[in-house]
Amino acid sequence: MTELAELPAVPGAARTQGRPRSSRAHEAILEAVLDLIEEGTTVEALSMEAIAARAGVGKATIYRRWAGKDELLLETLVKLKGPAPQPSGESLRADLIELLSVVGKKDQRAVRVMPCLMPEVSRSPEAYRIWQEAITEPRREVMREVLRRGVASGELRADLDLEVTVSMLISPLLLHRMVRWNPRLDEVDDLVAQVVDVVLRGVAA
Template sequence: MTELAETPAQPGAARTQGRPRSSRAHEAILEAVLDLLADGVSVEALSMEAIAARAGVGKATIYRRWAGKDELLLEALVKLKGPPPQPLGDSVRADLVRLLTVVGPKDERAVRVMPCLFPEVHRSSEAYRIWQEGMAEPRREVMREVLRRGIATGELRPDTDVEVTTSLLISPMLLHRMVRWNPALDGYEDLAERVVDTVLRGVTA
């Protein structure tokens, strides 16, 4: 196996601890993690040896970048999910619909990886932390900001419970996407709009 080479240091560049990072090797390692998860390897069974073999690097190359598997897994899953969509500020309703709608290209591996992650989240405190820090909390915070803005502008009632409203909006969309909890909703192309409008009827000023 030929290991992906490290990028040589540029003349005059300040040296950091260890050898310079190779963006090519870095990406190959992240892709290897996602490919293995998409192939059905559980978080628990995912090993540094398997990741290194899939990426075509040595284990030392991985440990130069991540302290352990949890940190590597977190970055890979954040890469898979991508950044949360950002509100445009037109209206609370428009921003909430945007946040609940899948925006931009979607990695097809997410359909296989994300449902498999949930059992791990229930079994492992580390998997739970990775899920919360890497994916759930950043998206919740963006939605909280939209709701707080709606309260400040008078679009929403001043006594709106931001945390409960956030969960009311996110939970049905997440549940349907992950496990198709209610197949009757499959044909609702405007599901995000329906969820937002239903919730807003209860919190609109």
């Protein structure tokens, strides 16, 4: 397949080896990775050759943007899930509800891709590392920061264990939304608020 033509670079965009980036080629490469994973290609089997062929670019175009497959996968996962949400700062409770309201919710592309990717994440240490670095850890850190502010303001106990508290908040909602462990909770309209309130009662100053 012929390589996509390089388009003029956006003003201020980074350049590599003196050549302007093509936003069209860049997006085509990310989409190619998602397409291949969606079709069942494992992370280990995913090759730069296959990605280039699907995107309609040469391998050199890929390597001008990413040093290797791991770096490309990181950006692809960020594209799929989007950046970590940022709370509005209204209050401790409101920020936690805001952050937890998106836990386990995905757009239709992610619904198709993630089931193909998760077995690989469970099996492959490298895929797990990429998943943690690109998706999970940034979201945990946002919630840690909200809790740190709660400790600093005196709303939460000074000896709060951030890791345990984050897990207490996220895990019930993630479990329910991923596997519907308790279908009775489907009928609870304010489930997120209830989880937040129960946890906050236990960790309040």
